[in-house]
Amino acid sequence: MAYSWDNRVAFIVRYLYDIDNNGYLDAHDFQCLALRTCILEGKGDCSAARLQKYEHVMLSLWEEITQLADFDKVPDYDGTISVEEFKQAVKNSCIGKKYEDFPQAMKAFIETNFRMLDINADGLLGVEEFRYDCVQRMVVDDIKVIDDAFHSLLNDDDRRKGGLALSRYQELFAQFLGDQSDNCQANLLFGPLEL
Numbered sequence: 209m210a211y212s213w214d215n216r217v218a219f220i221v222r223y224l225y226d227i228d229n230n231g232y233l234d235a236h237d238f239q240c241l242a243l244r245t246c247i248l249e250g251k252g253d254c255s256a257a258r259l260q261k262y263e264h265v266m267l268s269l270w271e272e273i274t275q276l277a278d279f280d281k282v283p284d285y286d287g288t289i290s291v292e293e294f295k296q297a298v299k300n301s302c303i304g305k306k307y308e309d310f311p312q313a314m315k316a317f318i319e320t321n322f323r324m325l326d327i328n329a330d331g332l333l334g335v336e337e338f339r340y341d342c343v344q345r346m347v348v349d350d351i352k353v354i355d356d357a358f359h360s361l362l363n364d365d366d367r368r369k370g371g372l373a374l375s376r377y378q379e380l381f382a383q384f385l386g387d388q389s390d391n392c393q394a395n396l397l398f399g400p401l402e403l
Contacts, residue, residue, distance in 0.1 A: 210402060211395040213388040217295045219401055220385070223345050224321070225294075233289040238270035239263070249324045265316045272313035276301055298385055307382035315378075322377045332371035335359075342399035357396035 209215065225233050227240040242262040246254045277289045277297030289297075301311050307318070323329075327337050338358040339351065348354055361380060366372055372380070383394035395401070 211390050221291050238266040242266040269313040269317045302385040305386050307378040318381045322374050334371035357399045
């Protein structure tokens with residue numbers, strides 16, 4: 209059940225987008241996400257130019273999500289996106305699609321997320337970076353669980369490279385959102401999921 213499509217999409221809302229943890233998405237989440245991304249990618253530095261770039265990316269993503277997901281639009285638009293509305297938008301725009309066919313702002317977010325996770329900026333998401341990302345979101349008492357999750361994502365080419373390149377991360381992210389099966393390879397892209 210933890211790896212059902214519904215739970216995976218709810219995970220995206222809860223841990224990647226709903227920054228203030230109030231149970232729904234709004235513009236404030238994406239403004240905070242821009243600042244968080246700028247600081248994390250800059251390893252504490254937050255230049256005005258980089259912040260402006262991320263504000264553009266994240267607010268474009270918010271606008272795209274509202275176009276795809278706010279099914280209770282004007283005249284009663286409440287400025288929020290519920291988890292159920294987000295799931296329906298993902299279902300409409302991502303199920304069965306490859307990364308290249310995803311909405312543009314979502315692709316920009318995925319690329320930005322990869323850069324943020326690539327702490328050493330070597331173009332690969334390695335096991336140490338994967339660990340760092342996972343422990344920020346979940347309670348883990350055994351590193352082996354995280355390492356096993358990481359290694360389950362790797363194909364032979366990834367192993368040769370020493371981790372996940374951007375193109376592979378994009379492919380796995382697309383599977384995470386676009387494959388409705390409970391056992392797709394990308395289930396562990398964000399580590400072991402909770403219900």
